[in-house]
Each structure stands twice: as structure tokens, then as C-alpha cells.
Amino acid sequence: xxxxxxxxxxxxxxxxxxxxxxxxxxxxxxxxxxxxxxxxxxxxxxxxxxxxxxxxxxxxxxxxxxxxxxxxxxxxxxxxxxxxxxxxxxxxxxxxxxxxxxxxxxxxxxxxxxxxxxxxxxxxxxxxxxxxxxxxxxxxxxxxxxxxxxxxxxxxxxxxxxxxxxxxxxxxxxxxxxxxxxxxxxxxxxxxxxxxxxxxxxxxxxxxxxxxxxxxxxxxxxxxxxxxxxxxxxxxxxxxxxxxxxxxxxxxxxxxxxxxxxxxxxxxxxxxxxxxxxx
Numbered sequence: 276x277x278x279x280x281x282x283x284x285x286x287x288x289x290x291x292x293x294x295x296x297x298x299x300x301x302x303x304x305x306x307x308x309x310x311x312x313x314x315x316x317x318x319x320x321x322x323x324x325x326x327x328x329x330x331x332x333x334x335x336x337x338x339x340x341x342x343x344x345x346x347x348x349x350x351x352x353x354x355x356x357x358x359x360x361x362x363x364x365x366x367x368x369x370x371x372x373x374x375x376x377x378x379x380x381x382x383x384x385x386x387x388x389x390x391x392x393x394x395x396x397x398x399x400x401x402x403x404x405x406x407x408x409x410x411x412x413x414x415x416x417x418x419x420x421x422x423x424x425x426x427x428x429x430x431x432x433x434x435x436x437x438x439x440x441x442x443x444x445x446x447x448x449x450x451x452x453x454x455x456x457x458x459x460x461x462x463x464x465x466x467x468x469x470x471x472x473x474x475x476x477x478x479x480x481x482x483x484x485x486x487x488x489x490x491x492x493x494x495x496x497x498x499x500x501x502x503x504x505x506x507x508x509x510x511x512x513x514x515x516x517x518x519x520x521x522x523x524x525x526x527x528x529x530x531x532x533x534x535x536x537x538x539x540x541x542x543x544x545x546x547x548x549x550x551x552x553x554x
Contacts, residue, residue, distance in 0.1 A: 279475040286536045291528035305524030323494040325486045326522035330444040330471030333486035335362040336497045337467035341412045341438040350413040352381040380423035390435045401435045412438040417446035417461045425464045439465030478533035480526035
């Protein structure tokens with residue numbers, strides 16, 4: 276077996292987790308959650324990040340914030356883990372599977388052809404000719420850290436009124452080195468970006484994820500929904516259906532330590548790839 280990524284816990288993980296334990300903040304409150312969100316935001320050059328329970332939770336919240344309902348469809352790639360598709364079904368919507376190309380990411384030529392030939396645009400959005408349902412969004416998965424063709428995808432999304440959700444769960448640290456999006460990281464180009472810190476990702480918190488949104492008000496709402504949609508923490512008033520989707524302070528403590536080593540992890544992967552190619 277060739278693992279996707281082997282956890283490396285030789286940094287400040289034990290120190291920070293011990294600090295969280297000593298301070299008594301082990302659940303969904305504590306300084307490390309804010310620190311991890313802030314540090315991720317600084318790294319990705321985005322204004323606000325929302326720590327969540329998992330990458331799947333981040334995708335689910337992104338779809339909710341996109342207004343996806345049971346009357347909609349969402350374009351998803353054929354080559355991906357099921358977690359990129361399940362949240363579509365959580366909302367009763369239907370996934371429309373799109374082929375992938377040699378990059379292992381969504382085939383933009385087939386995507387454009389599908390939108391042109393199998394759909395039509397209305398004031399309400401892109402309509403699937405066959406099902407008569409509105410296609411609300413597209414989930415773009417950057418498989419194994421390979422950046423999808425975001426230049427073309429964003430052009431298609433703008434033309435056909437599609438919300439773009441980037442599943443960057445395997446792509447933290449991937450960025451464009453040239454062109455229109457030079458310097459932009461995977462997950463920061465579309466309307467929403469989602470990262471995962473599962474045990475097999477480049478940095479891990481054991482479990483957990485991060486959601487970012489272009490619209491700050493939507494990021495704020497994601498945080499609100501992820502903490503059970505509490506309107507009044509004293510009297511437990513709830514005006515919306517919320518979710519127990521927040522990351523714990525212990526996980527965030529690990530995340531802060533792991534993020535300190537991210538660039539080292541990336542360099543190690545690059546060296547390993549070079550050595551493999553030589554063999």
C-alpha cells in the first residue's frame with residue numbers, strides 16, 4: 276500500500292495540546308481555534324476562515340450557503356472520494372457526474388460542452404434540458420493536490436451562473452505560479468473553498484476541516500450554522516436549523532503545530548517525487 280500521506284507529529288503538537296489540556300479548553304471553545312483559523316487565513320491570504328468538524332461538513336455548509344435544495348442539481352467529478360458527493364444528497368439534490376481528464380480533475384471541455392448542449396440559461400439559472408432542474412453549483416475537486424483548470428472553470432461558471440465550490444481537501448499548499456491567478460491557492464478562487472485535516476492529509480488534526488468564503492457575511496453564517504445556530508446562548512433561542520460542525524480546541528492545537536511545518540512537509544514531498552522519478 277502507498278499511503279496518501281503519513282502523519283508527522285514531531286513539531287509542537289504535544290506542547291500545544293498539553294497547553295489546551297492545562298487551560299481546560301478541550302471542546303469547541305478556546306484560543307487555539309481562533310489561532311488556527313487566523314493562521315490558515317494568513318497562509319491562504321484570505322480574510323476569514325471557519326474551522327469545522329471535517330471537510331465533508333465544510334462541503335455541506337457550502338452547499339447550504341449556496342442555496343442548494345432538493346429541486347436543484349450539482350455538477351461533481353467522476354473521479355473523487357464519496358465525501359465530495361454525499362453532501363449533495365444530504366440536501367436532497369441530485370449530483371450530475373462530469374468526466375475527468377488526464378490531470379485527474381474535472382474535464383473543462385466536457386463541462387463546457389454539457390452546459391452548451393444539454394442545458395439552457397434562464398433568469399433563475401442553468402436548467403438541465405433532460406430533468407428541467409436548475410443546476411445550482413459545481414464542486415471542483417483538486418485531486419491529490421492537482422489544481423483543476425480554474426481559469427476555464429471560473430469563465431464557465433460566470434457564463435452559466437454556477438456557484439463554484441472548491442474541494443481542496445487534498446490541496447492545501449497548491450497554488451498558481453503564473454497566469455491570471457498567479458499566487459492564488461487552491462480553494463481561494465471559487466465562491467467557497469474547503470480543506471480537510473484527516474489523518475491522511477498533508478497536515479492533520481486527527482479529524483477536522485476548514486471552510487472559507489469569498490463573501491464575509493457567508494463565512495459568518497457558516498460559523499453560525501456550524502455552532503447549532505444559536506441566536507441567544509443564554510436562553511437557547513434558535514431561528515435556523517444548525518449543526519454540530521465545530522472543530523474542538525484540542526484538534527485546533529494540533530492544527531497550529533502542523534501548520535508551522537507545512538512548508539517543510541511540501542518540500543519533503545517534492546524531494547520524494549524527484550527521487551521516485553529518477554528510479
